[in-house]
Amino acid sequence: MSVLSLDALTKTFQRAGTVVDSVKLHIEAGEFFTLLGPSGCGKSTILRMIAGFEEPTSGRILFGDRDVTFDPPNQRGIGMVFQNYALFPHMSVSQNIAFGLEVRKLPSSEINTRVAAVLDQVQLSTLGSARVDQLSGGQQQRVALARALVIRPKFLLLDEPLSNLDAKLREETRSMLRAVHNASGVTTIYVTHDQEEALAMSDRIAVLNTGKIHQVATPREIYEKPATRFVADFIGHNNVVEATVKNASDRSVVIRFHNNAELTLDSQQRAPEVILTPGSRVGVCVRAESLRITTDNGIFAGVLTGVEYSGSGFSCVVSTEFGNLRMEIPSSVPLPAKGERVRLQVAESSLHMVAPS
Amino acid sequence: MKEPVRNRARWQTKPSSIAVLLLLALVLWGYVVGPLVSTFQRSMSIGGNPLSEYTPFLDFGSVQSEAVRGSLMISLLSVISAGTIGIFLAVLLNRWDFRFRRIYKAMVLVPIALPPLMGVKAFYLLYGKAGTFPQLLAQIFHTSPTTFALTGVAGVLLVHTLTMYPYFYLSVAASLAQADDSLEEAAYSLGASPFQAWTRVLLPMLTPPIVAGALLTFMSSMASYTAPLLFEVNNVMTVQIANNAASQQSLASAVAVMLAAISIVFLIAIRAYEQRTVYRTQSKGGARKRRRVTSPVARVVLFISALISTIVLILPIAMIFLLAFSENYSWRTAPLPSAYTLQNFTKLFSDADAWAPIRNSLEMSAIAVAGAAVLGVTSAYVTARMRFRGRGAIDIAMMLPWALPGTVVAFNLIVAFARPSVFSFGQILIGTYWIVPLAYFVRFSPLIFRSTSSSLAQLDPSLEEAARSLGSTWWGAFRRVVLPLVSSGIAGGVLLAFVAGVGEFVATIMLFPRLKFRPLSIAINDELNVGRWGTAAVLGVVQVLLVLAVVILMRRVEDRNTMTHTS
Numbered sequence: 001m002s003v004l005s006l007d008a009l010t011k012t013f014q015r016a017g018t019v020v021d022s023v024k025l026h027i028e029a030g031e032f033f034t035l036l037g038p039s040g041c042g043k044s045t046i047l048r049m050i051a052g053f054e055e056p057t058s059g060r061i062l063f064g065d066r067d068v069t070f071d072p073p074n075q076r077g078i079g080m081v082f083q084n085y086a087l088f089p090h091m092s093v094s095q096n097i098a099f100g101l102e103v104r105k106l107p108s109s110e111i112n113t114r115v116a117a118v119l120d121q122v123q124l125s126t127l128g129s130a131r132v133d134q135l136s137g138g139q140q141q142r143v144a145l146a147r148a149l150v151i152r153p154k155f156l157l158l159d160e161p162l163s164n165l166d167a168k169l170r171e172e173t174r175s176m177l178r179a180v181h182n183a184s185g186v187t188t189i190y191v192t193h194d195q196e197e198a199l200a201m202s203d204r205i206a207v208l209n210t211g212k213i214h215q216v217a218t219p220r221e222i223y224e225k226p227a228t229r230f231v232a233d234f235i236g237h238n239n240v241v242e243a244t245v246k247n248a249s250d251r252s253v254v255i256r257f258h259n260n261a262e263l264t265l266d267s268q269q270r271a272p273e274v275i276l277t278p279g280s281r282v283g284v285c286v287r288a289e290s291l292r293i294t295t296d297n298g299i300f301a302g303v304l305t306g307v308e309y310s311g312s313g314f315s316c317v318v319s320t321e322f323g324n325l326r327m328e329i330p331s332s333v334p335l336p337a338k339g340e341r342v343r344l345q346v347a348e349s350s351l352h353m354v355a356p357s
Numbered sequence: 358m359k360e361p362v363r364n365r366a367r368w369q370t371k372p373s374s375i376a377v378l379l380l381l382a383l384v385l386w387g388y389v390v391g392p393l394v395s396t397f398q399r400s401m402s403i404g405g406n407p408l409s410e411y412t413p414f415l416d417f418g419s420v421q422s423e424a425v426r427g428s429l430m431i432s433l434l435s436v437i438s439a440g441t442i443g444i445f446l447a448v449l450l451n452r453w454d455f456r457f458r459r460i461y462k463a464m465v466l467v468p469i470a471l472p473p474l475m476g477v478k479a480f481y482l483l484y485g486k487a488g489t490f491p492q493l494l495a496q497i498f499h500t501s502p503t504t505f506a507l508t509g510v511a512g513v514l515l516v517h518t519l520t521m522y523p524y525f526y527l528s529v530a531a532s533l534a535q536a537d538d539s540l541e542e543a544a545y546s547l548g549a550s551p552f553q554a555w556t557r558v559l560l561p562m563l564t565p566p567i568v569a570g571a572l573l574t575f576m577s578s579m580a581s582y583t584a585p586l587l588f589e590v591n592n593v594m595t596v597q598i599a600n601n602a603a604s605q606q607s608l609a610s611a612v613a614v615m616l617a618a619i620s621i622v623f624l625i626a627i628r629a630y631e632q633r634t635v636y637r638t639q640s641k642g643g644a645r646k647r648r649r650v651t652s653p654v655a656r657v658v659l660f661i662s663a664l665i666s667t668i669v670l671i672l673p674i675a676m677i678f679l680l681a682f683s684e685n686y687s688w689r690t691a692p693l694p695s696a697y698t699l700q701n702f703t704k705l706f707s708d709a710d711a712w713a714p715i716r717n718s719l720e721m722s723a724i725a726v727a728g729a730a731v732l733g734v735t736s737a738y739v740t741a742r743m744r745f746r747g748r749g750a751i752d753i754a755m756m757l758p759w760a761l762p763g764t765v766v767a768f769n770l771i772v773a774f775a776r777p778s779v780f781s782f783g784q785i786l787i788g789t790y791w792i793v794p795l796a797y798f799v800r801f802s803p804l805i806f807r808s809t810s811s812s813l814a815q816l817d818p819s820l821e822e823a824a825r826s827l828g829s830t831w832w833g834a835f836r837r838v839v840l841p842l843v844s845s846g847i848a849g850g851v852l853l854a855f856v857a858g859v860g861e862f863v864a865t866i867m868l869f870p871r872l873k874f875r876p877l878s879i880a881i882n883d884e885l886n887v888g889r890w891g892t893a894a895v896l897g898v899v900q901v902l903l904v905l906a907v908v909i910l911m912r913r914v915e916d917r918n919t920m921t922h923t924s
Contacts, residue, residue: 053822073825074833080826088818090841099837105562151827 002026003187004050004155009059011045011211019045021211022059027189032181034190036141036198037208038234043191046208047157050189052076063154074103079148079186080157084164085140087132093143094119094128100151118146121180138169142176149184155189156181162197174201195235198221207231225272229354231282237288237315239325241300242356248276255282255353259321261299263348270353281356290350291327293336298343300325304336318342378745381736385754387780388799392769393617393757399772400610408413410611420597421612428616429509431585432578435517436571442518443525443570444563446666451533455659464667469523470904471673474862474878475897477583478885479673480516485588491677492692512588517578519670524573568630576623577613579616580762582863595764599867602768610772613765624753624760674901680894688890701895711892714880715899721790721876722858725797726805730851732798733805738839741813742821742842759803763863766800770868781792790874793865797858804857805850845914846859852907860900 004027011020012113017070020042026031035043048054050061052073061069068076083305087096094115096224101111119125120158122142138279148156162170178201179189192198198205199219206216207230215227226232232240246254253276256262267276274282302320313330327344329335336342401407413419450462471479483489484507491502498504507515540562544554581823582595590596594616601609681701683694703712736755740748758766774786774795786792816839824834862878869879884893 034418051822051826053825073822074828074830076824076826079830080823082819082823084817084819086817086823088820088823088838088842099824099829103824103828103833147823147827157826 003029004189005060005062005065006046006050007060007062009046009049009061010057011042011049011054013059018057020049020056021209021237023208023213025206025213025216029189030185030187032178032188032190032201032203033209034192034198034202036192036195036205036234038195039193041208042211043193043208044159047080047189047191050155051078051080051157060338077151077154078157079151079153079155081141081144081148081159081161083160085117085144087140087147089132091132092128093124093130093132093135096132096143097150100147114150118150121149121183122146122176137165138173141165141173145177145180148196149180149186152324153186155181155188158188158190160192160265161190162192162194170197177201182315199235207234209234225271225352226285228273229357230247232283232285232352232354237326239288239291239322240283240320240354240357241286241288241325243282243284245276245278245280245282247278253353255284257284257299258321259300263299263351265348265351265353270286271355273355274353277296282353283356285352285354286325286346288326289328291325291344291346293329293333293342294345295343296345298345298348300344302342302344304338304340304342307335307338318344320344369616374743377735378670378739378743381732381739381751382747385736385751387606387778388795389758391756391780392773392799393761393765393888395773396610396613396765396769399605402607402615404593407521411615414611414615418591421608421615423533423592424594424597424612425615427590428579428594431513431517431581431590431593431663432575434514435521435578436468436574438514438518439521439574440525440567440571442666443522444529444567447529447533449659449663449666451530453659455656455663457660460664461663461667465526465670466523467674468520468670470901470908471520472677472897472900472904473860474583474881474885475677475893475900476520476673477516477587478890478893479521479676479680480584481512481587482890483672483676484515485512487690489692492690496692507588509588509590513581513584513590516584516588517574517581521574521577524577525567525570528570529563532563532566551741565630569627572623572627572630576620576627576760579619579623580764582762582764588769595762595863598764602771602867606772609768613768617761617765620760620762620765621757624756627760628753628756670688671877677894677897677901679900680890683891683894685889685891694890701891704892704898705895705899714875714877715898717874718859721794721874722797722861724794724854725801725858726851726855728798729802729805729854730793730847732802733850733854734809734847736863737806737809737813738835741810742818756803759807759895763800763861764867767796767864767867770796770864787868792868792871793874795867796864797854797861800861800864801854801857804854805847808850808853809843812843816842848914849911852911856904856907 004025006023009025010018012018018296019040023042023046035046035276037043043065045054049056052068052071056069059069060067063076087251088099091099097115097118098111101114106114106151108149115128116125119128122145124139124142124146127135127139132143135143141164144161161177162173165173175196177188177190190198190201199222202219204218205222207214207222214231215222217225217227222231223236226235226238229240232238241257243257244257246248246256246262248254251267252264252266253270254262254264270276270282278280300320300322302318302325304316305319305324306317308315310328313328313333314335316327316329318327325344400410402409406412413421414425416422446465450458450465455780457683481488484491486506486508487502488506491505491507494505496501540558541554544558549557580595581593582599585591585593585596586599591600594612598609598613601612680694682697682699684696684700687696688694705715707713733755736751740752740755761769770792771787774781774792777783777785781791786795820838820842821834824838825831829837835864861876861878862882865876865878866882869876875883879898881893881896884890884896
């Protein structure tokens with residue numbers, strides 16, 4: 001049974017309109033679940049409704065089988081890490097962490113042990129008496145995490161917790177969050193607009209746009225089998241190329257590109273919403289890393305117009321009759337000169353069909 | 358699919374929230390908006406043309422339209438002269454470096470401590486009929502002092518200029534301190550001359566603080582009562598209201614409504630202007646460097662102009678202190694009093710009657726501030742954190758008494774509480790002790806509202822949410838997180854309101870009750886009327902010292918906060 005269910009959750013603001021539109025979600029115990037989407041997609045609003053800071057316009061929120069839709073935040077037993085950390089500036093590190101325990105009126109001996117233990121867990125044992133404004137951004141982040149964890153919450157809610165950190169610290173904090181999740185087993189709901197973060201950390205991801213869920217799946221599935229055109233565009237370096245279904249059987253489908261190149265795909269290589277009838281249009285996701293330069297005919301042809309060195313290789317742009325296609329060229333392969341005409345091949349098995357735009 | 362159930366926002370149906378909002382609306386109606394409406398009703402004639410009290414305003418020759426013109430003219434001139442002095446001093450003391458600049462900078466703010474009534478009297482005794490300067494000049498030029506005496510509108514303008522320039526000085530100085538040096542440097546690098554840099558870059562950047570200062574000065578000048586009273590300028594609206602408050606109440610009502618309308622327009626203008634962007638520094642770190650003046654002539658000019666301005670600004674306060682040591686009736690026909698004594702001070706501690714007005718004022722102000730703190734903090738929290746229809750109305754109603762001249766506030770209370778009312782628990786408040794603290798409560802709640810609001814605006818709402826998510830009740834989060842973090846804002850407002858209450862004269866003189874409970878400003882007024890200037894000045898000194906004590910206290914609160922909140 002899922003520990004957290006959102007049932008047709010909708011939030012309409014007077015000015016902004018409907019920012020969350022009948023969202024249905026089931027989150028399992030112990031999951032690291034991510035809400036992913038561009039800014040304004042409603043992901044933070046969902047998190048704030050789970051925490052109890054916003055009230056849904058309609059729909060329900062269930063913790064287990066308990067309806068908490070209208071419970072005040074202090075009766076929900078959740079731990080939340082805010083984007084700007086929201087540490088109490090008039091309290092020391094330890095006082096911040098102890099706050100939730102004091103509110104619960106635990107004996108001071110237990111408060112002390114639990115604060116010490118969690119400080120240890122986030123590697124801040126020496127900074128218990130420090131003022132929060134003396135800490136670096138990364139340390140403040142860890143205090144915020146410790147403060148949320150120490151109350152042993154039912155859920156840990158994280159609202160873009162890495163967005164205020166520099167690149168190196170972000171990596172470190174990312175692995176610490178995973179480690180903390182593994183150690184405590186707390187069901188975690190993570191909000192981010194960074195697809196790389198989401199893919200690296202999550203057990204499952206819900207991709208949202210304009211208040212609607214586009215896909216709920218594992219990171220790999222999201223990456224390899226995007227359910228909608230939006231997901232395909234948002235995740236990874238996908239090129240989406242239009243094609244037409246030439247003929248289709250139960251097992252396989254032949255698609256034809258506008259340059260008359262034809263490919264045979266497995267009919268499972270598609271999003272559920274794609275209908276395979278002869279003559280219908282589909283969008284074919286061609287991932288940047290699955291394109292490669294070929295000496296035979298290939299499928300696409302164009303001129304190399306952009307080259308950026310990315311360390312492990314080159315990120316390139318090839319201008320073709322289908323528009324600009326992004327591709328990765330590894331360092332081991334000879335790099336054509338800019339302006340040179342290239343032919344591109346792609347492995348059929350790496351393709352995926354979504355509804356056309 | 359079944360039709361989703363529409364949920365109603367929880368707090369809106371919560372009885373406690375509704376009760377707080379209703380109570381707030383009731384208080385604001387009963388003591389702020391309602392009395393103004395009563396005045397409006399009073400101004401409507403019964404029978405005939407209901408607006409007949411307003412027709413004289415359209416008649417160029419009537420006393421009413423003369424008063425409107427007088428008030429507007431004095432206010433406009435005050436804006437020009439206070440603006441000139443304020444901007445000049447701000448630029449002088451913040452752009453160039455010269456000897457004793459820091460001392461001057463501290464001194465130019467001393468006039469803020471000038472007490473309301475005694476301060477204006479000090480101006481009168483310095484520059485008015487038989488004042489120090491006219492007498493000195495008369496001795497030099499062997500003529501009558503009246504030749505040099507500032508009288509009437511000129512005297513009022515002098516008082517306004519030298520008491521209202523801080524509105525310009527403070528806002529312009531703050532802008533200059535924040536102004537980005539690199540903007541000026543960019544102008545020079547693009548080939549601008551110093552003159553062009555000033556007119557094209559710096560002055561446009563100073564427009565917001567100058568406009569803000571002008572709006573405040575205009576509003577304060579419209580509200581000014583004491584200066585026209587002492588310099589015997591009768592054709593201004595405030596004096597007309599006060600003079601007719603008892604004898605011709607419907608005429609006074611119409612003038613009060615007109616003055617209130619003008620003030621409300623300015624309140625709305627100020628609020629709208631506050632919403633607009635302020636130019637802030639964009640570059641990081643590095644305190645701006647002041648120009649070191651190299652030309653010796655320029656240095657002397659700067660030094661002397663700063664010296665003269667400072668002396669002129671300090672003189673009124675110096676006069677109050679000097680008078681406090683002078684014997685009563687010892688000033689007849691010389692530039693200064695002829696005999697000095699400590700008796701005025703010793704009497705304060707030996708004579709219970711002399712001390713009574715101070716005690717009364719402290720008490721009245723304390724009562725008013727206790728109520729104002731509850732109202733100000735509640736309404737600030739409600740308008741900052743709750744979303745409901747009518748939030749803007751509460752905000753405007755809270756700031757209304759700040760915009761209304763003290764004369765109008767007092768007059769509204771006279772009209773509203775001359776009869777028993779629900780809000781006075783069925784009593785007639787006029788003539789009782791309670792009308793005075795009530796007036797202070799109404800007038801000075803906005804100060805607490807404002808300072809609490811701006812503290813709350815700086816407080817990240819997620820702090821409160823963090824406390825809630827950690828299990829705090831609303832009250833727990835308010836008490837343990839919000840209150841400690843806005844306490845300095847509340848304290849600042851409370852101290853300001855308290856000081857303002859202790860010195861309040863304009864409303865008090867219209868309302869003051871039986872002699873037994875004479876507040877401080879009334880005692881000063883009485884002593885001045887019988888010529889006991891020394892006794893009056895001692896009470897003025899007490900007011901100045903109180904302001905200084907509060908300023909020092911606020912500094913300490915601020916220091917403590919910066920110590921704990923930043924490293």
